Amino acid sequence: ENLAIDLDFLNEGLWMDAPHAMLGKVTGSNISAIIPDYLKEKLYVDAEVVGEGRDVHDYFTETPLNDSVAQTLEELQVGGKVSGRLHLDIPLEEGLITHASGEVTLNNNSLLVKPLQSQLENISGKFRFNDGNLASDTLSANWFGQPLAVDFTTQEQPKNFLVNVGLGGDWLPAKLPGVPADVAKLLSGSANWQGKVAVQLPKNGKPDYKVDVTADLKKVSSHLPAPLDKTSGQALPMHVQVVGGLEAFTLSGSAGSNNTFNSQWLLQKEQVELARAIWQADSKKVPPLPEDKDLVLKLPALDGESWLALLAPEFTRVSAPFSSSAPPKIKGSASNVTLPPRLTLQTPQLLVGGQAWHQLTLLIEPLLTGTQVTAKGQEVDGSLLMAEHGPWRADINYLYYNPQWTTHEAQDPLAQAAVQEPETPSKISFRDWPALQLRCKSCWILGQNVGRINADLTPKGSVLALTNGLIEAGNGRANVSGEWQQDRNGDKTARNIALSGPKIDETISFFGLTTPIKDASFDINADVNWRGVPWQPQINTLNGTLKSRLGRGQLSDLGGGRAGQLLRLVSFDALLRKLQLDFSDTFSRDFAFDSIRGTANIKDGVMHTNDLVVDGLAADIAMSGNVDLAKRQIAMEAVITPEI
Numbered sequence: 001e002n003l004a005i006d007l008d009f010l011n012e013g014l015w016m017d018a019p020h021a022m023l024g025k026v027t028g029s030n031i032s033a034i035i036p037d038y039l040k041e042k043l044y045v046d047a048e049v050v051g052e053g054r055d056v057h058d059y060f061t062e063t064p065l066n067d068s069v070a071q072t073l074e075e076l077q078v079g080g081k082v083s084g085r086l087h088l089d090i091p092l093e094e095g096l097i098t099h100a101s102g103e104v105t106l107n108n109n110s111l112l113v114k115p116l117q118s119q120l121e122n123i124s125g126k127f128r129f130n131d132g133n134l135a136s137d138t139l140s141a142n143w144f145g146q147p148l149a150v151d152f153t154t155q156e157q158p159k160n161f162l163v164n165v166g167l168g169g170d171w172l173p174a175k176l177p178g179v180p181a182d183v184a185k186l187l188s189g190s191a192n193w194q195g196k197v198a199v200q201l202p203k204n205g206k207p208d209y210k211v212d213v214t215a216d217l218k219k220v221s222s223h224l225p226a227p228l229d230k231t232s233g234q235a236l237p238m239h240v241q242v243v244g245g246l247e248a249f250t251l252s253g254s255a256g257s258n259n260t261f262n263s264q265w266l267l268q269k270e271q272v273e274l275a276r277a278i279w280q281a282d283s284k285k286v287p288p289l290p291e292d293k294d295l296v297l298k299l300p301a302l303d304g305e306s307w308l309a310l311l312a313p314e315f316t317r318v319s320a321p322f323s324s325s326a327p328p329k330i331k332g333s334a335s336n337v338t339l340p341p342r343l344t345l346q347t348p349q350l351l352v353g354g355q356a357w358h359q360l361t362l363l364i365e366p367l368l369t370g371t372q373v374t375a376k377g378q379e380v381d382g383s384l385l386m387a388e389h390g391p392w393r394a395d396i397n398y399l400y401y402n403p404q405w406t407t408h409e410a411q412d413p414l415a416q417a418a419v420q421e422p423e424t425p426s427k428i429s430f431r432d433w434p435a436l437q438l439r440c441k442s443c444w445i446l447g448q449n450v451g452r453i454n455a456d457l458t459p460k461g462s463v464l465a466l467t468n469g470l471i472e473a474g475n476g477r478a479n480v481s482g483e484w485q486q487d488r489n490g491d492k493t494a495r496n497i498a499l500s501g502p503k504i505d506e507t508i509s510f511f512g513l514t515t516p517i518k519d520a521s522f523d524i525n526a527d528v529n530w531r532g533v534p535w536q537p538q539i540n541t542l543n544g545t546l547k548s549r550l551g552r553g554q555l556s557d558l559g560g561g562r563a564g565q566l567l568r569l570v571s572f573d574a575l576l577r578k579l580q581l582d583f584s585d586t587f588s589r590d591f592a593f594d595s596i597r598g599t600a601n602i603k604d605g606v607m608h609t610n611d612l613v614v615d616g617l618a619a620d621i622a623m624s625g626n627v628d629l630a631k632r633q634i635a636m637e638a639v640i641t642p643e644i
Contacts, residue, residue: 474510520553
């Protein structure tokens with residue numbers, strides 16, 4: 001189009017020159033077309049061209065070069081304005097093939113490698129083409145926001161079209177896409193890496209590709225929790241290999257000398273599915289893929305508390321909660337990544353909740369009604385069903401939970417229970433918690449064997465209600481109900497506890513404690529409330545009532561043993577020691593009784609009673625007075641009436 005041309009007929013040839021012409025939407029300049037010999041039936045065209053990358057592709061699709069140059073530019077799509085030189089060798093005899101060659105200059109362009117759906121930005125440099133065969137110089141570019149050196153070649157074969165890409169960079173891991181901001185703060189240094197990409201595009205069949213990447217993380221420093229902590233200068237070689245096609249690929253490799261991984265990815269239109277994957281520590285051989293759709297992590301010892309604190313904000317990026325039977329998804333920049341429905345974690349030690357859990361295997365898998373988490377290790381054996389609809393249910397066969405608090409007493413709720421200063425409101429919010437049904441057959445809590453535990457927890461706005469609470473241990477039984485309420489004044493806890501059993505000493509000894517009261521049945525009911533969270537009451541805010549009745553038994557020698565932490569919490573052992581009356585002149589060391597009964601009112605941590613009666617065989621004892629649970633002080637009067 002818009003062609004102004006000078007024609008020069010000379011001897012047996014024709015020379016044509018045009019200063020300017022439009023080749024489709026591409027601008028051509030300094031155009032020369034020569035037929036040097038009519039008998040040889042060849043036309044040679046040379047031109048300088050400038051245009052948008054897409055327009056250059058569209059121009060070649062309208063020429064005999066559609067199956068060569070145009071096809072190449074379809075797989076390697078150049079964006080932005082390009083310039084270059086074009087040489088055409090056009091046979092004038094019908095049926096023969098036109099050949100094209102030339103050079104293209106890129107200046108701050110983009111390049112989409114279509115088979116990999118990956119785009120390079122700010123690419124500058126030159127490449128040459130000879131029909132469908134391309135070869136580039138080393139180009140400079142940006143990939144994922146970081147500088148990159150890239151070169152590529154293409155080769156047209158009778159049955160295949162080959163694309164080879166070389167990559168290299170020295171990248172900052174902290175700036176990689178998808179790295180959470182809190183994680184990036186703990187990374188410094190750069191990683192030198194090189195990659196090779198080989199793409200095969202058969203003329204009949206589906207494309208396939210192979211990617212090899214090697215990296216050296218020696219200059220990287222990481223302050224992430226173990227096992228991803230690393231000092232600068234410590235060698236950490238990495239190798240990644242990708243093999244696949246347009247529908248799926250496998251990604252495998254190694255990290256360091258003893259970590260290997262393998263995975264399978266399925267490619268869909270707007271979604272990438274991680275179908276199966278495994279990461280294995282202490283292994284030098286790439287592990288086989290899991291048989292089912294499963295993400296298997298065989299890791300070294302983990303500091304779970306540090307990882308949870310670090311990654312907690314990122315959990316909000318998971319679009320499908322674990323309580324859903326749908327596969328969890330992580331939203332990426334261009335497409336959604338769907339994770340395997342099953343997750344298996346194996347570790348020799350997981351530190352979480354103030355305790356080390358040893359030889360632990362965690363399994364997360366979908367069920368028709370929700371998602372089930374199964375935990376099995378030295379300290380736990382049980383499962384949690386996270387239902388899509390209705391309450392969650394925890395069925396625990398065995399649990400040993402004995403968190404080791406630091407030496408700082410502020411970490412220990414037992415040490416803080418008697419603190420009288422008002423506590424700041426807890427940061428826990430249960431407004432969005434699911435209802436939970438807990439069933440534990442054998443539980444050890446804080447080093448004590450508490451036996452069987454049942455509990456139903458139901459959040460209702462700002463209130464967390466406890467119903468059907470049950471503890472069965474040492475022939476004793478405790479029925480518990482109550483509420484944990486949060487308001488502008490902080491936390492408030494209310495509890496109703498009914499204790500009963502045939503022998504109080506057997507029940508207490510089950511917890512490793514001793515009591516001077518022997519062989520007596522017991523029926524005790526406490527209806528109390530306090531300011532503070534359930535596990536850390538402010539004793540000076542304790543209010544409520546206490547009713548007790550003990551059946552026939554005896555008070556034996558009170559000199560031995562000591563109560564445990566929980567009983568010391570309310571100075572119960574101190575009270576019993578104060579009640580150790582010496583009737584040795586009149587009675588034996590064991591004081592038999594038919595019953596002990598009484599009621600008490602508690603206000604601001606002070607318990608008052610005026611009807612505590614011991615119906616003894618040798619004497620009756622009537623007691624009244626106060627017990628200050630916060631200050632651990634007792635002021636009681638006892639009236640003793642001997643049996644004559």
